[in-house]
Amino acid sequence: MSGRTLVLTGGVGGAKLVLGLQQVVEPSSITAIVNTGDDFRHLGLWVSPDIDTLLYTLSGQANAAQGWGREGETWAFMDALRLLGGEDWFALGDGDLALHVLRSARLAAGDTLTTITADFASAWGIGARILPMSDQPVSTHLDTEEGDLAFQTYFVEQRCLPVVRRISFQGAAAARPGPDVISTILAEDVQAILIAPSNPYLSIDPILAVPGIRDALHSARAPVVVVSPVVDGNAVKGPTAKLMRELGSAVSPEAVLAHYGDVVDAMLVDERDAVLDLGVPHDVCDTLMHTLADRARVARAALALADRLQ
Ligand code: FO1
Numbered sequence: 001m002s003g004r005t006l007v008l009t010g011g012v013g014g015a016k017l018v019l020g021l022q023q024v025v026e027p028s029s030i031t032a033i034v035n036t037g038d039d040f041r042h043l044g045l046w047v048s049p050d051i052d053t054l055l056y057t058l059s060g061q062a063n064a065a066q067g068w069g070r071e072g073e074t075w076a077f078m079d080a081l082r083l084l085g086g087e088d089w090f091a092l093g094d095g096d097l098a099l100h101v102l103r104s105a106r107l108a109a110g111d112t113l114t115t116i117t118a119d120f121a122s123a124w125g126i127g128a129r130i131l132p133m134s135d136q137p138v139s140t141h142l143d144t145e146e147g148d149l150a151f152q153t154y155f156v157e158q159r160c161l162p163v164v165r166r167i168s169f170q171g172a173a174a175a176r177p178g179p180d181v182i183s184t185i186l187a188e189d190v191q192a193i194l195i196a197p198s199n200p201y202l203s204i205d206p207i208l209a210v211p212g213i214r215d216a217l218h219s220a221r222a223p224v225v226v227v228s229p230v231v232d233g234n235a236v237k238g239p240t241a242k243l244m245r246e247l248g249s250a251v252s253p254e255a256v257l258a259h260y261g262d263v264v265d266a267m268l269v270d271e272r273d274a275v276l277d278l279g280v281p282h283d284v285c286d287t288l289m290h291t292l293a294d295r296a297r298v299a300r301a302a303l304a305l306a307d308r309l310q
Contacts, residue, residue, distance in 0.1 A: 003029070003191030005303065006184060006222070010035040010203020011050050012067045013236060013289075014196030015057035017227060017302075018128060020295025021194075022058070024303065027127025031184050033213075035198070036113065036132050037140035037169055037206030038151050042090055043081075045100040046107055049152075050203065051117055051132060052099060059124035067237070069093050089157045114178045131184065133207045136175040140206055141168050151202070160239035164246045167201055172209040177216075185216040192306030193217065195226040197287060199240045200259050201247065214263055223265040223309040225302050228253040231287060232272035254278060266309055268302050281309060 005025055007018055009032050021030050032054055039048045049068060056062035061070045073093030082088050092100065099120065106116050112135040121130050140151040144162035154160060185193065198204055208214045217224055230253050235241035241251045249255045253269045257278055266280050270287040285301040288294060 003189045003222075004184075004187060005030050006190055006193040007032045007196055008194070008198075008204055008207050009033070009050070009054065009196040010198030011038070011053050011238075012057075013229065014050070014198040014203065015054045015062070016289040016295050017194065017196045017299060018054060019057055019292070020289065020297070020299035021303075022128065023292065023296035024300050027058075028129075030128040031131060032128060033131050033133055033178075033181055033184070033207060035203045035206050036134060037138050037172075037202070037209075038155070039137065040139065040150060040152050042100075042152070043087070043092070044104070045092075045097075046104045047090075047092075047100050047152075048103065048113065048117075048132070051113075051130060052096070054130055055099075055117075055120055055124065055126065058121075058126045058128060058130075061124075070095050090152060112179075114180075129184075131178050131181055133181065133213065134175040134178055134210050136171060138172045138175050138206055138210065139170045140202060141170055142166075143168070155202075155239075160242065164243055167205070167247075169206045169209040172206065173211065175210050177210050177212050181210075182212055182216045185213070185220050188221065190220065190222040191310070192303055193220055193222050193224045194302050194306070195224065195260070195264065197227040197229040197236065199235075199238060199243070200229065200256055201240070201243055204260075208263065217263050223306045224263060225266045225268060225306045225309075226256065226260060226264045227268045227287060227298060227302055228256055228270055228273070230256055230273060231270040236288065253282075266305050268298070268305055281305070283308075 035050045056070050063069045063071045113132045142149045142154045142164050143166040146162040244251050267282045271284050283305045
């Protein structure tokens with residue numbers, strides 16, 4: 001297979017797939033379009049968790065056990081903050097802080113998130129292209145039984161406990177896709193557009209909510225293949241299954257596919273989920289990605305499925 005590979009991705013699950021792709025295709029042929037609905041201003045700093053998870057993962061700095069932040073992190077800033085009575089529910093490691101400080105200063109000086117992200121990736125020798133879904137702020141909000149919660153309040157402070165009734169993406173309607181997002185989706189040399197096994201509601205929907213992205217996926221020459229985030233009737237990680245149930249959905253590959261609708265051309269399903277007829281082509285493999293070899297296997301299977309549809 002030759003040509004470019006695009007991945008729509010959120011946090012840790014998506015980063016694992018991109019890392020797997022790097023094992024099977026040239027890193028410079030990969031473009032990740034990343035969710036920024038989790039981004040927020042905290043202690044005056046602009047934090048972009050999903051972009052940073054990808055930056056840390058692809059540069060070999062990620063704290064894999066924790067699922068966010070960097071390996072070998074120190075916490076002097078948080079200790080000092082706590083002694084001053086500062087908010088400590090969202091932990092910013094000392095090294096991680098450098099990213100947020102620099103990003104915030106550059107945004108204030110008029111640079112875009114796209115340029116800043118590209119510069120960070122280049123500083124760390126990352127070959128893949130990392131494109132924020134938009135340079136305008138989009139904030140995921142959850143309408144819950146405890147009231148309206150901003151994403152990080154729901155996810156980190158409230159540990160996803162409140163029951164969710166509705167999800168919205170504030171700012172999405174007025175946001176524009178990042179400068180190269182649409183042209184990259186529509187490019188002639190794209191061989192596959194993958195939707196990572198990230199949370200469909202919290203990680204991928206914000207990307208699809210940016211006007212123009214869903215239409216571009218429809219018009220793209222390359223097939224759109226989703227890697228199922230459901231394994232054995234449950235979600236691999238995080239609040240996906242809980243959220244799907246609360247929003248009245250079954251926790252199954254079929255339900256994920258129905259949620260995405262006609263934007264998806266094919267699905268890579270986990271071997272533990274018996275699927276009868278999905279209505280779109282599908283392949284089956286072990287989609288759990290614990291090791292680098294697992295990640296390469298899933299990437300290879302997703303690309304092979306896309307190749308079959310070309
Ligand atoms: N997740 C947590 O569960 N607790 C934290 O204190 C926390 C801090 C944090 C700092 C920077 C960053 O980029 C991410 C951080 N995350 C933390 C993870 C993150 O908020 C979520 O996992 C993602 O937004 C979901 O993809």
